Amino acid sequence: MRPLVFAANWKMHVGPRSAVRYMARFLDVVPARAGRTLWFFPPAASLAAVAQAAAGREDVQAGAQNVHWEPKGAFTGEMSAGIAAEAGAHGALVGHSERRHVFGETDAETGRKVRALLDAGLRPMLCVGELLEEREAGDTEAVCLRQLDAGLADVRPDELGSVLLAYEPVWAIGTGRNATPGDAAAVHRALRAALKDRGAEAPRILYGGSVNAGNVLALLAEAELDGVLVGGASLDADAWAGLVGAEPVEAERPAR
Ligand code: PGA
16 A cells, blocks of 8 residues: 555644543554554644653654744743654644634744754644635645745755645635545645655645545545545544545556
């Protein structure tokens, strides 16, 4: 089976006690599988609990949902990449659409956060995606490529192997609407080409936005998709266990 990444973004759900119960159940029913990496992005307060539960499972990684770009200082309410690492994180989401569109995070700020994560030895999962009006105006690729360029502005080619990318059309997040597998693959192709132009050898690009047990196989049948980033459908341990167990039909990989 081709390598796949299944990432759970719990958003503002699952506190530390619930996280302990969730992980015990999930890890009990989901054995490690070659080529499959499972990421969990819990709220900050649950990060250490998830990381501790995942210790000893190399296929399971914990990540923060957000970090600040400064390494330390008077930034009440914020968490640095170093603090996330100390809590057991292996990486963090950067530029999730809710950070961009609910909290006003700018393209330039995402670039600083990506840099801070790499400096702390963590893996950024940079999220890009267009608004509905941007899609309707035919600007999907331009928006995603602009966000990619800003997010990677300070990243050297030899560091690109540490970066994961997630394409999440904003209009598909939490709405029950998702891009068709073909639409997603087209954007992934453009992003992959841009990453290769920057010197990435084997870019990993996840798709996110209303992914669930009913559509994950059709999405992953697209060889352009290296995995999925999932919110709502990852909140129940048994449901998420079922989703990550789905075996996509082996898709022919295009030459990359
Ligand atoms: P959703 O969220 O699966 O609930 O649409 C995805 C995300 O925001 O990462």
